[in-house]
Amino acid sequence: MLDRSLSEGLPEFLVHGQRGVNSGFMGLQYVATSLVSECRNLSTPASIDSIPTNANNQDVVSMSWYAARRTRSVIENVTRIISVELLSAAQGVEFRDPSKMGRGTTVAYREIRKLVPTLLRDRALSADLQRVVELVSGGRLVQAVEKALGPLL
Numbered sequence: 001m002l003d004r005s006l007s008e009g010l011p012e013f014l015v016h017g018q019r020g021v022n023s024g025f026m027g028l029q030y031v032a033t034s035l036v037s038e039c040r041n042l043s044t045p046a047s048i049d050s051i052p053t054n055a056n057n058q059d060v061v062s063m064s065w066y067a068a069r070r071t072r073s074v075i076e077n078v079t080r081i082i083s084v085e086l087l088s089a090a091q092g093v094e095f096r097d098p099s100k101m102g103r104g105t106t107v108a109y110r111e112i113r114k115l116v117p118t119l120l121r122d123r124a125l126s127a128d129l130q131r132v133v134e135l136v137s138g139g140r141l142v143q144a145v146e147k148a149l150g151p152l153l
Helices: 026-042 064-093 103-115 126-137 140-149
Strands: none
Touching: 026 064, 064 103, 064 126, 103 126, 103 140, 126 140
16 A cells, blocks of 8 residues: 555555655554564474473473464564554545445544544654554454444354
8 A cells, every 4th residue: 555556546655745754654564564574483383493301302392382472472463563554544545535435444444543643744653553553452443343243253
């Protein structure tokens, strides 16, 4: 959505004419791509780190604690990545016809906009991102959509 040659008319970095220190949603794109890279590293099987123990009597050591900690980090990262995508989508809607959204999408959009105003001028987005992370991780976004549509699963 940030590349105007690929986004079918959305402005570059999802902001009109404002090129500044933060450059619209460019910084959030860096956040998301860095987190994806970290997730790739964290997703390497923990078993490759197994080291013989017990006087070389055991060559398979449970790496479950290590794997669980890494999985938790991946879940936290993915929550942030999804939050970046949701913020970007909400901003993208500002340049389209919001009346064409579905019921669930409209609810999600409104929940995000209750917490984060439209980006009109360049600003740091870290606080905005944190608010959406809390909306997603707390389950409030899914609850709001399910209230409108019924259970999603």
